Amino acid sequence: MDPEEYRRAAYASVDYIVDYFKTIAERQVVADVEPGYLRQLLPSEMPQEPERWDDIQNDFDRHIVPGLTHWQSPNFLAWFPANTSFPSILGELYSAAFSAPAFNWICSPAVTELETIVLDWLAKQMGLPSQFLSDSEGGGVIQGSASEAVVTTMVAARDRYLRDAIASKYSTEEEKEAAIAAARGKLVAFASDQTHSATHKAALIAGVKFVAIKTHPEEDYALTGSAVTKAIQEAEENGLLPFYLTASLGTTAICAVDKFIEIGVATKEYPHIWKHVDAAYSGAALVCPEFQHYLAGVEDFDSFDMNMHKWLLVNFDASCLYVRKRKDLIDALSVAPPYLRSSVSDSGLVIDYRDWQIPLGRRFRALKIWFVMRTYGAKGMQEHIRKTLGIGAHFAKLIQSRHDVFSIATPPRFGLTVFQVVPSKSGETANSLTKKVADRINDEKVLFVTASTVDGLFCIRVVTGSPWATEKAMTEAFEYILKVSEEERQT
Amino acid sequence: MDPEEYRRAAYASVDYIVDYFKTIAERQVVADVEPGYLRQLLPSEMPQEPERWDDIQNDFDRHIVPGLTHWQSPNFLAWFPANTSFPSILGELYSAAFSAPAFNWICSPAVTELETIVLDWLAKQMGLPSQFLSDSEGGGVIQGSASEAVVTTMVAARDRYLRDAIASKYSTEEEKEAAIAAARGKLVAFASDQTHSATHKAALIAGVKFVAIKTHPEEDYALTGSAVTKAIQEAEENGLLPFYLTASLGTTAICAVDKFIEIGVATKEYPHIWKHVDAAYSGAALVCPEFQHYLAGVEDFDSFDMNMHKWLLVNFDASCLYVRKRKDLIDALSVAPPYLRSSVSDSGLVIDYRDWQIPLGRRFRALKIWFVMRTYGAKGMQEHIRKTLGIGAHFAKLIQSRHDVFSIATPPRFGLTVFQVVPSKSGETANSLTKKVADRINDEKVLFVTASTVDGLFCIRVVTGSPWATEKAMTEAFEYILKVSEEERQT
Numbered sequence: 001m002d003p004e005e006y007r008r009a010a011y012a013s014v015d016y017i018v019d020y021f022k023t024i025a026e027r028q029v030v031a032d033v034e035p036g037y038l039r040q041l042l043p044s045e046m047p048q049e050p051e052r053w054d055d056i057q058n059d060f061d062r063h064i065v066p067g068l069t070h071w072q073s074p075n076f077l078a079w080f081p082a083n084t085s086f087p088s089i090l091g092e093l094y095s096a097a098f099s100a101p102a103f104n105w106i107c108s109p110a111v112t113e114l115e116t117i118v119l120d121w122l123a124k125q126m127g128l129p130s131q132f133l134s135d136s137e138g139g140g141v142i143q144g145s146a147s148e149a150v151v152t153t154m155v156a157a158r159d160r161y162l163r164d165a166i167a168s169k170y171s172t173e174e175e176k177e178a179a180i181a182a183a184r185g186k187l188v189a190f191a192s193d194q195t196h197s198a199t200h201k202a203a204l205i206a207g208v209k210f211v212a213i214k215t216h217p218e219e220d221y222a223l224t225g226s227a228v229t230k231a232i233q234e235a236e237e238n239g240l241l242p243f244y245l246t247a248s249l250g251t252t253a254i255c256a257v258d259k260f261i262e263i264g265v266a267t268k269e270y271p272h273i274w275k276h277v278d279a280a281y282s283g284a285a286l287v288c289p290e291f292q293h294y295l296a297g298v299e300d301f302d303s304f305d306m307n308m309h310k311w312l313l314v315n316f317d318a319s320c321l322y323v324r325k326r327k328d329l330i331d332a333l334s335v336a337p338p339y340l341r342s343s344v345s346d347s348g349l350v351i352d353y354r355d356w357q358i359p360l361g362r363r364f365r366a367l368k369i370w371f372v373m374r375t376y377g378a379k380g381m382q383e384h385i386r387k388t389l390g391i392g393a394h395f396a397k398l399i400q401s402r403h404d405v406f407s408i409a410t411p412p413r414f415g416l417t418v419f420q421v422v423p424s425k426s427g428e429t430a431n432s433l434t435k436k437v438a439d440r441i442n443d444e445k446v447l448f449v450t451a452s453t454v455d456g457l458f459c460i461r462v463v464t465g466s467p468w469a470t471e472k473a474m475t476e477a478f479e480y481i482l483k484v485s486e487e488e489r490q491t
Numbered sequence: 492m493d494p495e496e497y498r499r500a501a502y503a504s505v506d507y508i509v510d511y512f513k514t515i516a517e518r519q520v521v522a523d524v525e526p527g528y529l530r531q532l533l534p535s536e537m538p539q540e541p542e543r544w545d546d547i548q549n550d551f552d553r554h555i556v557p558g559l560t561h562w563q564s565p566n567f568l569a570w571f572p573a574n575t576s577f578p579s580i581l582g583e584l585y586s587a588a589f590s591a592p593a594f595n596w597i598c599s600p601a602v603t604e605l606e607t608i609v610l611d612w613l614a615k616q617m618g619l620p621s622q623f624l625s626d627s628e629g630g631g632v633i634q635g636s637a638s639e640a641v642v643t644t645m646v647a648a649r650d651r652y653l654r655d656a657i658a659s660k661y662s663t664e665e666e667k668e669a670a671i672a673a674a675r676g677k678l679v680a681f682a683s684d685q686t687h688s689a690t691h692k693a694a695l696i697a698g699v700k701f702v703a704i705k706t707h708p709e710e711d712y713a714l715t716g717s718a719v720t721k722a723i724q725e726a727e728e729n730g731l732l733p734f735y736l737t738a739s740l741g742t743t744a745i746c747a748v749d750k751f752i753e754i755g756v757a758t759k760e761y762p763h764i765w766k767h768v769d770a771a772y773s774g775a776a777l778v779c780p781e782f783q784h785y786l787a788g789v790e791d792f793d794s795f796d797m798n799m800h801k802w803l804l805v806n807f808d809a810s811c812l813y814v815r816k817r818k819d820l821i822d823a824l825s826v827a828p829p830y831l832r833s834s835v836s837d838s839g840l841v842i843d844y845r846d847w848q849i850p851l852g853r854r855f856r857a858l859k860i861w862f863v864m865r866t867y868g869a870k871g872m873q874e875h876i877r878k879t880l881g882i883g884a885h886f887a888k889l890i891q892s893r894h895d896v897f898s899i900a901t902p903p904r905f906g907l908t909v910f911q912v913v914p915s916k917s918g919e920t921a922n923s924l925t926k927k928v929a930d931r932i933n934d935e936k937v938l939f940v941t942a943s944t945v946d947g948l949f950c951i952r953v954v955t956g957s958p959w960a961t962e963k964a965m966t967e968a969f970e971y972i973l974k975v976s977e978e979e980r981q982t
Contacts, residue, residue: 018495071590
C-alpha cells in the first residue's frame with residue numbers, strides 16, 4: 001500500500017466510520033452471530049499474495065462488522081459505558097502513525113511530556129488532592145486499564161511493606177531476606193465484597209491473599225471504617241499482614257461509594273497499608289464541581305484511578321492512575337540495563353514512565369486525551385456527564401413510576417439504575433422472574449443489559465453514558481423492558 | 492465535533508500523515524527539544540471552552556510534532572525497530588471507532604474470534620510447533636508487550652509450581668497452605684545475562700527471586716544446557732525452588748540465540764519448570780522458511796512470544812504470546828464475578844481472553860494484524876524481512892571493510908551489527924573511544940543509535956527494520972559514523 005493508496009483507503013475508512021455513527025441507533029446492539037462464526041468465513045491459513053484494499057474492506061464489512069457489539073449504541077445499557085468520540089479517534093490515528101514504544105523520555109519526548117501535562121489538567125479539573133500532581137512527590141500515569149492500575153499499585157505496596165514494615169526491623173541482609181521470605185505468604189489485601197474483581201485478580205498476580213469485607217444494605221453497601229478496623233484486627237489475630245486496601249468511588253454492581261474519611265481514620269495506626277481508590281467509572285463525574293464532595297478523605301489515600309475510557313469520551317484505553325509517591329512505583333518496578341539508559345534519563349530531569357507500570361513499552365495515549373480535552377473543553381465534558389446523568393435519572397423515574405412491576409434494589413447513582421421485576425404470581429420469586437426478563441432482553445438483542453447479583457438479589461443493571469444516548473431512546477428502552485416484564489409476569 | 496466536522500478533520504489528518512511519511516527521511520530523527528519543553532508551551536489548566544479543530548491541529552503541528560522521535564526514519568538505528576504501516580494504521584482507526592473493552596466473547600465476538608484466527612495464521616506461517624495452535628490444548632493471545640507476556644506466563648508458572656510441585660505433596664488444606672506460604676520466598680526464575688530485563692522485572696512483579704546465568708563469548712553468548720543444569724543444581728543446593736526460565740531467540744544487546752534443544756534436555760527431569768521463549772524482535776524472521784531451523788527444540792517449551800510490533804509491520808502494540816496449555820493461564824488468572832458471566836461464556840464454547848492476561852479489558856488489536864497480513868500477504872512480509880536484513884548485511888560489510896577503524900564485537904545476526912571503534916592512540920581504550928563516538932552521534936541527532944555493554948565491552952548497536960529504510964540511507968549512515976569515528980580517533 002503506497003501513500004496514495006493509503007490516502008484513498010483512509011478516506012474511505014473515514015467515510016465508513018461517519019456512516020457507522022450516523023446509523024448507530026438503527027443497528028442491532030448485540031452481534032447476532034454464533035460462537036465460531038468467523039472461523040467458517042475465513043481461510044485457515046494466511047494469504048500468501050498481497051490483496052487489494054477494496055477486497056479487504058469488503059470482507060471487513062461482510063464478516064467483521066456483523067460480529068461487533070455496538071458499545072456506542074443508545075441501546076447499549078450493559079456493564080459501564082466505553083465511550084469513544086471523534087477527537088479521540090483522531091488521537092489514535094496519529095498515535096498509530098507515529099508509533100513508538102516510548103519507554104524512555106528520549107524515545108519520543110512529546111509522548112512523556114504531554115502525558116504529564118494532561119494528567120495534571122485532569123487532576124485539577126477533578127479537584128484531586130495536590131499530592132497527586134506532578135509538582136509534588138506524586139503524579140499521574142496512563143495505564144491500560146483499572147485492573148493494571150490495581151496490580152501496579154499492589155506490587156508497589158507489597159514491596160514497600162516488605163521493606164518498611166518487615167526488613168527494617170532487622171540489621172543483616174540474611175535476616176532481612178529470611179523475614180521477607182517468611183512474610184510473603186502472610187500478606188493480605190482487602191476490598192469490600194462490592195469491589196470490582198480486579199483487586200482479587202491483582203492479589204492472585206501479586207501472590208498475596210485477598211479478603212472481601214462484607215458490606216450491608218443499611219450502609220448502602222459502602223465499606224465503612226468500622227468494617228475495615230474489624231477486618232484488620234481479624235487478619236492480625238490470624239497471623240496475617242494487611243498491606244493493601246481498595247476503596248471504591250462507585251462499585252461495579254451498584255455504584256456504592258465507600259467511606260473514605262472513616263477508612264482514613266481506621267487505618268491511621270497502619271501507615272504501611274497502601275490505600276487505593278478505584279473510581280474507574282464514577283470518577284468521570286468529578287469533572288463537574290457538584291460531585292467533588294465525594295473526594296473528601298481521599299487526601300489520606302496513596303493512589304487514585306479513574307478510566308477516561310469509560311464515561312469521559314476517550315476510547316479504550318486511558319486509565320488515569322495517580323500516586324502520592326512516585327518513588328514507591330519506581331522502587332518496585334525499575335530495572336535499568338545499559339540499553340535502557342540515556343544521559344537525559346540518568347540526569348533525573350525527565351520522567352521515564354516505564355518505571356511506573358508493568359510493561360516496558362507504551363503507546364502515545366496522551367494525544368487522544370489532549371484532543372478530547374481541547375475539542376470539548378471542561379464545559380463540553382461537563383455537559384456530556386450531566387446529559388447522560390439526566391437520561392439515567394429519567395430512566396430511574398420511569399422505573400419508579402411503575403412500582404407495581406419494578407422494585408429498585410439500591411438508590412440510583414451516577415446514572416445507574418439497579419432493579420428487580422416484582423412477581424405477580426405466588427410461587428414465583430423476584431430473582432427467578434428478573435432472570436427470565438434479563439435473559440429474554442439479551443436474547444432478543446433489542447437492548448443489551450447486565451444482570452448481576454447484589455447481596456443475593458438477582459438484578460438488572462441499566463446505565464448509559466454514550467454520547468449518542470437520547471432521552472427518547474431511553475424512554476423506548478423502558479417501554480420495551482416494561483412490555484417484556486409484563487409478559488413474563490403473566491406466563 | 493459533529494460527523495461532518497470529523498470527516499473534514501480526519502481527511503486533513505490523513506493528508507498530514509501521508510505528508511509525514513513522504514518527508515520522513517528528511518526529518519531530524521531525534522526530537523530536538525529540552526526536558527520540560529512542552530510545559531512552557533501549553534497552559535497549566537485544561538481549556539474550559541470547546542476549541543476548533545484547526546487550532547488544535549495547528550498546535551499539534553507546532554508543539555507536539557517537534558517533540559517526536561521518528562522511529563520509522565531510515566536514520567533510526569537504535570534499540571530494535573518499531574514498525575508501523577499503512578494498513579496497520581487503518582486497523583487502529585477502525586478499532587478506535589468500534590471501541591470496546593472486549594473482556595468477554597459477547598462484548599464483541601469478532602474481537603475474540605479474529606484474534607484466534609490471525610494468531611493461528613501467524614503460528615502456521617512461522618512454523619511454530621502444533622502445541623501452540625488453538626485446536627490443541629494451547630493457543631495464542633495478543634498481549635501489549637513482551638514484558639506483559641513474561642509476567643503473565645511467570646504468574647501462571649508460579650501458581651502451577653506451587654500447586655503441582657508443592658501443595659500436591661500434602662493432603663489437608665492447612666498443610667497445603669503452609670507449604671505454599673513457605674515456598675513463595677524460595678522461588679527462583681532464570682534467564683541468561685543477555686536476556687532482556689523484562690524477565691528480571693517480571694520476577695519483581697511476581698515476587699520471586701531472579702538469577703541471571705552467565706554466558707560466554709566462546710558460545711556466542713548463548714544460554715547452554717550445561718549452564719542451565721549448573722544453575723538449577725546451585726539453586727537447589729541453596730534451598731531455592733527453580734520454576735521458570737526464559738530462553739531468547741535473539742537477545743537484546745546482540746541477538747544471541749539460546750540453545751533450545753540443550754535446554755530441553757537439561758530440564759527434562761524438571762517438568763515443573765516453565766520454559767518460555769522470548770523471540771520479541773527476531774521472531775519476525777520466522778515468517779521466512781530459511782529461519783525456521785532456529786525453532787528446533789521449541790516443542791519442549793511452555794510458551795513462545797514475538798512482537799509483530801517490532802519488525803513485522805504492525806504498530807505497537809501487538810505482542811503475540813503462545814502457550815502450550817491455556818488451562819495454566821486460566822487457572823492462575825480467572826476470577827468470574829456474576830457481572831462478568833454470560834450464558835455463552837459459561838457454556839465453554841468460546842474463549843474469554845480476559846483470563847489469558849493481566850488486564851480485564853482489551854482493544855481490538857487483531858484487526859490491524861489482519862489488515863497487515865492481507866495487504867502484504869506472506870510474500871510481502873518475507874520481502875520486508877529479507878530487504879531489511881539485506882540492508883543490515885550491507886552495513887555489516889561496510890563496517891568489516893574498515894577493520895582499521897572498527898571491530899565487530901559479535902557476529903552480525905538478524906540485521907543487527909554490534910561494533911567498537913578501534914583506538915589509534917596509546918592510552919585510549921576502545922571502550923572510552925566508542926563511548927565518545929556514540930555520544931557524539933546521538934548528540935548531533937543525524938542518526939540515532941544505541942550504546943550498550945556486552946560482557947564489559949562498550950559497543951554501538953546498529954539495526955534497521957523500517958519499511959522506509961534504504962541501502963542508500965544506510966551507506967550514508969555508515970559514512971557519517973566513519974567520519975565521526977575518524978575525527979574522534981584524532982582528537
